[in-house]
Structure formats: structure tokens, C-alpha cells
Amino acid sequence: MAKVSLKHIYKVYDGKVKAVNDFNLEIEDKEFVVFVGPSGCGKSTTLRMVAGLEEITAGELRIGDRICNHVEPKDRNIAMVFQNYALFPNMTVYDNIAFGLKMHKVPKAEIDKKVHEAAEILGITEYLDRKPKALSGGQRQRVALGRAIVREPNVFLLDEPLSNLDAKLRARMRTEITRLHKRLQATFIYVTHDQVEAMTMGDRIVVMKGGFVQQIGTPQELFNFPVNKFVAGFLGTPQMNFFDCTLLKESDGSVTVRADGFTLSIPEEETYRLDASVLDGAHKVTLGIRPDDITPLKGEAKGAEIEATVSLVEELGVQTLIYCDTDANSLMIENSPTAFCSSTVEPTAIKAGEKTKFRVNISKLHFFDVETETTLKERVPTVKAQCRVEGGEAKLLGGSVVCPGLFSRIESGTYTVSISPAALSFGNGFKGVIEAVEQQGREYVYRVRLGDDRVFLKSDEKHETGEETEIALALDSVGFYDNGTPVMEPIPEAYRFDGTFAKLKVKEGGKTVKRHFALIAGGKLCLPDEFTQKMYDQGRGIFKKELSYEVSLDDITATSMSDTAPMGEGEGLVAAVEDVLDYGYVKYLKLKLEGKPFCVKWVGDAVPPEVSVSFDFDNVRVYDKAIDMKLF
Numbered sequence: 001m002a003k004v005s006l007k008h009i010y011k012v013y014d015g016k017v018k019a020v021n022d023f024n025l026e027i028e029d030k031e032f033v034v035f036v037g038p039s040g041c042g043k044s045t046t047l048r049m050v051a052g053l054e055e056i057t058a059g060e061l062r063i064g065d066r067i068c069n070h071v072e073p074k075d076r077n078i079a080m081v082f083q084n085y086a087l088f089p090n091m092t093v094y095d096n097i098a099f100g101l102k103m104h105k106v107p108k109a110e111i112d113k114k115v116h117e118a119a120e121i122l123g124i125t126e127y128l129d130r131k132p133k134a135l136s137g138g139q140r141q142r143v144a145l146g147r148a149i150v151r152e153p154n155v156f157l158l159d160e161p162l163s164n165l166d167a168k169l170r171a172r173m174r175t176e177i178t179r180l181h182k183r184l185q186a187t188f189i190y191v192t193h194d195q196v197e198a199m200t201m202g203d204r205i206v207v208m209k210g211g212f213v214q215q216i217g218t219p220q221e222l223f224n225f226p227v228n229k230f231v232a233g234f235l236g237t238p239q240m241n242f243f244d245c246t247l248l249k250e251s252d253g254s255v256t257v258r259a260d261g262f263t264l265s266i267p268e269e270e271t272y273r274l275d276a277s278v279l280d281g282a283h284k285v286t287l288g289i290r291p292d293d294i295t296p297l298k299g300e301a302k303g304a305e306i307e308a309t310v311s312l313v314e315e316l317g318v319q320t321l322i323y324c325d326t327d328a329n330s331l332m333i334e335n336s337p338t339a340f341c342s343s344t345v346e347p348t349a350i351k352a353g354e355k356t357k358f359r360v361n362i363s364k365l366h367f368f369d370v371e372t373e374t375t376l377k378e379r380v381p382t383v384k385a386q387c388r389v390e391g392g393e394a395k396l397l398g399g400s401v402v403c404p405g406l407f408s409r410i411e412s413g414t415y416t417v418s419i420s421p422a423a424l425s426f427g428n429g430f431k432g433v434i435e436a437v438e439q440q441g442r443e444y445v446y447r448v449r450l451g452d453d454r455v456f457l458k459s460d461e462k463h464e465t466g467e468e469t470e471i472a473l474a475l476d477s478v479g480f481y482d483n484g485t486p487v488m489e490p491i492p493e494a495y496r497f498d499g500t501f502a503k504l505k506v507k508e509g510g511k512t513v514k515r516h517f518a519l520i521a522g523g524k525l526c527l528p529d530e531f532t533q534k535m536y537d538q539g540r541g542i543f544k545k546e547l548s549y550e551v552s553l554d555d556i557t558a559t560s561m562s563d564t565a566p567m568g569e570g571e572g573l574v575a576a577v578e579d580v581l582d583y584g585y586v587k588y589l590k591l592k593l594e595g596k597p598f599c600v601k602w603v604g605d606a607v608p609p610e611v612s613v614s615f616d617f618d619n620v621r622v623y624d625k626a627i628d629m630k631l632f
């Protein structure tokens, strides 16, 4: 069994160059995972940290059940295959493959058996007596694979193993490695900059850019639901077409897409995932359409047509690529913003220079924010709905919630509510109908109609389309807005408090003792031994660092000052109570520490003017603030 788990893994060079940022991934036993991204994105560094060839700056690496951060590479039960094969030139293929086993003093007969088995699997038996220079690139790469196979590792790490091969051989070795993975029943991590390798080989793909993971998922998930423009453009050939456009919600619920040279109409049914805040006809939005979602039109396609002039037709056998521009005057301009590529598998007589109509697959349109480049059509989106608040009651989603504690604070009127998938679950509450179900990994994504609104949620429960259901709403995760101005924001799940770490002398029962503290906002919290140890594990420099303590809402406790056991001099964190938020099923105190507001759950009835705040340090996360790196 060899799962590989990377938790909050960072690689920082010289205390400042972050090559890998907060990399999180659980790789299943026998899974084939591909790290892909442009040169310099940190994929090799991540792989080398798994291999033990590169020290891990922060985070936890597990191979199997064992924490491996400081385990020697040879003791990790892994084998690595590199791009440059790294074969010994003066040894035969046999000796190259046997080398590692000889070093481990494996008996001769066993070595012989393993070398022959590996050679058989890889089809290189007849070359065992040759030296590497008498082999082709593909054969050399097989020898390198053979050397990894005989070690019978639980995990194979492959770093661009096919980059030195020509295109034809690369395609063949791709299939061979996929077959090898099935046969060897081991976990594979494969690094490449080639998106075709990633799409064809990986059970799951990790797309990286600039040291950050962009998205993790199956090839289909990433292809159909890219989280940003980078992932959308990186995967798929030819590349996705991008256009500038605006989106306008019409009175019949449809959305009109206006771009330079064409207008499309998205029927209401296809609009529920769109970010409602950009449907005003003014926001500039990036529209993405894959080449095989714009195909030559036969007949008519109202609201889904693009007319363009053809600049070039490429017949590729099975597939034809048609390069066009909606602006006939831009045909010869490089990077014309109105140019696009259409891909079709149907026979076509279209010629360069012709004006032609294309049909757009409206359900496959992608939209991205022009600035942040993140998707405006999330797979499980946060949705906006109208809400009428009056007399301690809110009417929304075709039903109502009575919550005087909360709604009496808000002036009567109509608000926009923002409902994230996290606020929704199957349970008592709003009555509705399941309109659509999609599988995502081991979970399901549901679109549920509640009144005239549609909400999205993710659940491992199995329900059918058309089923009547009830949806519970966690009010404390809902935001209320008045024309964009927040009236009541969702309660965050965690807070970060800036501070430092110190060892101080304190008086305890008349004696002076040394204790460790988190110094936060002019107060100090005494740290338990286990936490202190984790701080010391970071090295002595930890005392000088500016830190952030990240605490989940459930791990913050407030106690009334009168209930608190007498504290040592200057101990504890004392916060002023600003307000009480009563959601009925849960109550929060709104507190302020050195100007920073935060909430804590509160169970008492009486509300004190001040409280003492404490953390459950078992679960507190610590960040190095200067480089925003999670230490543990």
C-alpha cells in the first residue's frame, strides 16, 4: 500500500524565493497522478521533495503511513526515472538494470531473475548485453524504467521521462508507461510540461503555475470545468478561443452575450451557474469557447451563430481546423482579438477567404473575470437570491425563516442574499425539487429549485432528478446585501491573529517560572507543551518571526471575566464585546481585539462588556507572516 500525502508543502529558497506554495494532495494507492505546468512552475521541485532529493521547507509528506520529511531517499521505497536516463555509459544494459540490486547485496540468482523479468516487460531482452550508446533514445528510457522496476518500489516518480524522445516515439512510450502502471500495480507520480501527456495518462492531473496549484482533478473535470483562464487555456489542443464580451440578463431570464462581431443568447436553463454580479451588460468578461464547440453551421441556430471570414483551413485527416476572424479586416493581424479556431470532424468544403456561419455549443461556454481570470461559472457556485425581511422574518427561496434575534436588527426591506454551497444541506427547511445531478468524484453536485431560485450543493447522499426534497439553510453562512453594501456578512470559519512567540518569566504560586506564550494584540496566551515543541521544531529563529495564528471558529472560546479563574499578571486575551448576533440556533459575540473584529460562539444569556478569549491550541495553525508560509 502506498498512498502519498502532501500537506501544506512549501519550498522556499534562500528564505524568500517560494518555488512551491502550500501544495496539498492525497494520492491514492495505485493512482497515476500527473503534475503539469509550464517550465519553472515548481512541479519538479515538488517531485524531488517526494523523492527526498530536495529538503521540504514546511509541511508534512507521508508515504504509506509514515511521515517521510526526513527519511533518506533510499528508505522511502520509491524509484525515480529522469529525463536524461542517467545510465552508466560503460556498463551493459544488464549491469545498468542490476546496479541498484547489487548495491543492496541482493543474491545473484535473484538479481538475474528480476533483470530478466523487467527486460521482458519492457521488451529489451535482446539488448541486455549492449552498452547504452548502442541504443536508441526510447530503448535507453526503457532501461532507465527497468532499473526502477527491479527495485519493486511502491511509488514510481517520473520526471519528464519522454522529453528527449521524438514525437512518434513519445506517443508510443506514453501508452507503454500507462500499460506498465496497470501491470505494476504501483503509485505513479509523473511530471511533464506536455498537456497531452497529462490528459492521456493521468487518473488525476495537478495543474501548477508560478509555484501554486491551480486545480486538481480528473482530465475530464479539468477540461470541462476549468477554475480559471490559465487552466482553460493550458489543457486542450487547439487552445480554447478567448473573446472580450459583456453579459446582460434579459427579462425572460436568458442572458445575452455581446462580443465584437457576434451576439449569443444563453437560455435561462443554462444561466444558473453564472455569477449574477456580472450580468449587467457593462462588466467586461472573457468568454471562452473550445474549438470543437464552434463548428461549421448547417441550417440555422438562432442565438448560437457566429459569422466569420475564414483565413486558413488545415486538413488533419480525421479533423479539420478552420481559422477565422469575425472581423474580415483583421485576417492577417497576429493575435487579433476577434480571431478564433473551429475544429470539426465532419467533412467540409469551406475555403480560405469565404464568409461562413458557425454554430456555438451554448452549454459549453466558459466565462472568466477579466482581472482575476477566475471562472464566473463555477461548478458548485455561490448563488444570489432576493430576500424580503419584515417583522423578524425573512422570506426567501420560496419559503421563510423566522429569526427575530437576527432579522429585527435589519431594517424591513428587500435584500440580496448570497448563498454559498457550504450554507446548504439536505435537511428540514426549504421545500424544493432536484433539477439536475452530476457526479463529481465520490460526491454529487445537485441543482435544486427552491421557489423561483436555483441553489447548488454538494453531497455524498444519492438523490434522483425530479425528486422532491428539503434543504436546510445555515443562516450564519449567508450574507445579506443592500445594493452591494453588506448588511450582515457570513460568519468566517476561521480567523488569523498576528503575533509572536516568546519565553517569559511569570509568577506562579509565589514562585517565578518560565513559560511559553503566544503574544497577540497586547495580551498573552500560555502555550501547552506539545504546541511549544512544534514551535521549537521550526528552529530557534521562531522567536524572531512575525507569526499569524490561525484558529477555527469552533476552537475559540470566550469566557465572562467574572467566570475566569484569576490569571497571572497580564495573561490572557481580553476583548471588548461589541455586539451579539442571535441566529436562534446559535449565538455569537462580536468582539474586537486591537481594532480587528471577530466572532465567537456564545452560550450564556447575559452578555458581559468584556470577555477573556482562549484558543484550543491542539488545532491552531501557525504561519510565518513575512512569506505567508504555513509552518504547521
Ligand code: ADP
Residues within 6 Å of the ligand: 013, 017, 018, 019, 037, 038, 039, 040, 041, 042, 043, 044, 045, 046
Ligand atoms: P519546473 O519543474 O516546473 O520547471 P522547478 O520545480 O524546477 O520548475 O523550479 C521551480 C522554481 O524554483 C523555478 O522558478 C526555479 O527557478 C526555482 N528554483 C529551483 N531550484 C532553485 C535553487 N536551487 N535556488 C533558487 N531557486 C530555485
